[in-house]
Amino acid sequence: MKTIGLPISHKENERRRALVPNDIQYIKHPEMIFIETGYGDVLGFTDEDYIKRGVKVGTRSEILSKDVICDPKIGDAEYLEQLNGQTIFGWVHAVQNSDITDKIIAHRLTSYAWEDMYEEGRHSFWRNNEIAGEAAVFHAYMCHGIFPYHTKAAVLGRGNTAKGAVKTLNYMGADVTLYDRKTESLFRKELPQFDVVVNAILWDTSRKDHIIYRDDLKRMKKNALIIDISCDRNGGIESSIPTTIADPIYVVDGITHYVVDHTPSLFWKSATESLSKVFARFADEFIEDKPGEVLLKAMNFKEGRIVDERINRFQNR
Numbered sequence: 001m002k003t004i005g006l007p008i009s010h011k012e013n014e015r016r017r018a019l020v021p022n023d024i025q026y027i028k029h030p031e032m033i034f035i036e037t038g039y040g041d042v043l044g045f046t047d048e049d050y051i052k053r054g055v056k057v058g059t060r061s062e063i064l065s066k067d068v069i070c071d072p073k074i075g076d077a078e079y080l081e082q083l084n085g086q087t088i089f090g091w092v093h094a095v096q097n098s099d100i101t102d103k104i105i106a107h108r109l110t111s112y113a114w115e116d117m118y119e120e121g122r123h124s125f126w127r128n129n130e131i132a133g134e135a136a137v138f139h140a141y142m143c144h145g146i147f148p149y150h151t152k153a154a155v156l157g158r159g160n161t162a163k164g165a166v167k168t169l170n171y172m173g174a175d176v177t178l179y180d181r182k183t184e185s186l187f188r189k190e191l192p193q194f195d196v197v198v199n200a201i202l203w204d205t206s207r208k209d210h211i212i213y214r215d216d217l218k219r220m221k222k223n224a225l226i227i228d229i230s231c232d233r234n235g236g237i238e239s240s241i242p243t244t245i246a247d248p249i250y251v252v253d254g255i256t257h258y259v260v261d262h263t264p265s266l267f268w269k270s271a272t273e274s275l276s277k278v279f280a281r282f283a284d285e286f287i288e289d290k291p292g293e294v295l296l297k298a299m300n301f302k303e304g305r306i307v308d309e310r311i312n313r314f315q316n317r
Contacts, residue, residue, distance in 0.1 A: 001287050002087075005058075005066030006035045009073055013245035015042045015268035016072045016275060018090075021049040023280040030054030032287045036063045043269055068286045072114070072275060073262060075100050083107050085303070089286065091115055094300060095205050095310045096232065101317075108304035112291070116298040116308075117278075124294065126160045127274035131264040132229055133164025133200055139266055140227040140258035141172075141196075143249050149173030152193060156180070156211065156236070157200030161229050165198045184211055192219050198227045203235040205314045210238040217253040224255050231261040 006018055017039060024030050034056045037047060047057045063069075064079055067086060071077055074090030080103045092113040094100045104111055117124035141148055153174045155162050162178070169176045174196070179187040181201065191197070191212070197220075199211065212226070217239060228240045239252045243259045245266065250257050264271035285291050291299070300308035306317065 001029060001032055002067035002289055004033045004068045004070055004283060004286055005063035006033065006039060006070055007060060007063045007077075007079070008036045008039055009071055010078055011073045011076045011262070014073050014076075014262055014265050015272075016262075016265050017043060017268075017272045018070045018072060018275055018279045019050075019055075020272060020276040021045055021053050021055075023276045024050070024053040024055055026280040027283045029284060029287045031056065033283065034058050034063055034066055036060050043272060070279065080104070080109075081107065083109060085109070087112065087286070089114070092300060095308065095314050098315050101306070101311055101315060104301045105304045105306070109301060110299065110303055111301040112295050112298050113300050113308075114298070116300065117294055118297070119294055123160065124278050125275065128264050128271055129160040130164035130167075131267060131271050131274070133161040133166070133198075134168045135164075135263040135266045136227050136229045136258065136260065137165050137168040137172075137198065139245075139248065139260065139263060140225060143258060144225045144256055146225075147172065148196075151175070151195040153177070153196040153198060154179060154187060154190070154194045155198045155200060156184075156187065157198075157202075157230075159200065159202065162198070162200035165200055165227075165229065169198075187211070188216070191216060192221065194224065195221055196225045196227065198229065199236050199240075200229045201236050203230055203232040205310060210234075211236045212238065214238045214252070217255045220255055222254060226255060226257050228257065228259045229263065231259050 031054050035050055037057055070089040072090050074088050075092040085108045087110040089112045092111050114125055148169055151174050153169050153176050155165050156179050158180045166176055228237045231242050240259045242261045245260055248258055248260050
C-alpha cells in the first residue's frame, strides 16, 4: 500500500487543508496518512485530534518523502523540486504554466489535478468553487471601499463559481445581470452600464480572443471594478494579472482589478470542510493503488510524461 503525506502549504495566506479529523472515519487505512506537525492548528485542531483517529504525524521532510503528496494548492508549492518519482494530488493548473510543467517532467512526477475531477458531470470540488465566488465578492467590494447595494453588477458564467458570486451579490442588494458564453457579444454591448463586472467563466485555453479587451476599459463606468475570479492571466480579461490576498487589487486606466487566485482561503474553515469530504472519498484509491475512473480522467502527468494534450497544445511542446 502507498502512503499519503499532507504538508502545510507555504503559499501566501493559504490556510486550507485537505483533511479534518471528523472525516478520517470514512477512510479504511488512516494509518497510511501522515500530516505535518501543526497541520490542523489554523482550523482549531491539535495533532492529537488526528492521532487518536489513526493518522500519523511527522516533520515536514518526513511528510514530503511519502508516496503521494496532497496539498490543495500543490501547483504553487515551493517543494515540487524536492520530490522525485512521487504522485501529487491537488490543484495543479499546469496547462497555462510551463514552469510547473517543467518541474513535473524533470522530477518524473505523476499528477492528478483537482481542477479536472468530475463525478456524474459535476465538479468534485463544486462547493469550493462556489465559495470562491462568494469570497471574491465579499473581499473585492471591501478592498474597493463600497457595499454591493446600489451597484449594478454583471456576472459572466453559469457554473458553481458564478452561482456563489450571484448568491452574495443578491444577498447584499446588488442589481445583478447574468451572462454566459452565448451572450458574450450582448455583454460587450452592455458593458458601459455596470459598476462591477464579475468574471467566473472557465477560460478555454484554445481561445485567442478576450471578453474584455484593454481598450474596453475606456468604455466602462468611471471607477468601475472588475472581479476576475477565473484569474487567467491575459485570458477572458486581457488586463488581468493574478494578485494575492495581501495585495489584491491594482488599477488600469482607472478601472480597479481584483484577481486573487485562491479566494476560498479567506474562509478557510468552511472551504476545508468541503475539501476534506472529497479527499476522504478518494484517499483509499491512492493508498490501495487502485485509482478509479474519476482520478484516471484527472491524471495529467504519468511519471513525468504529459498525458493531458491541452498542455502540449497550449505550451507548443
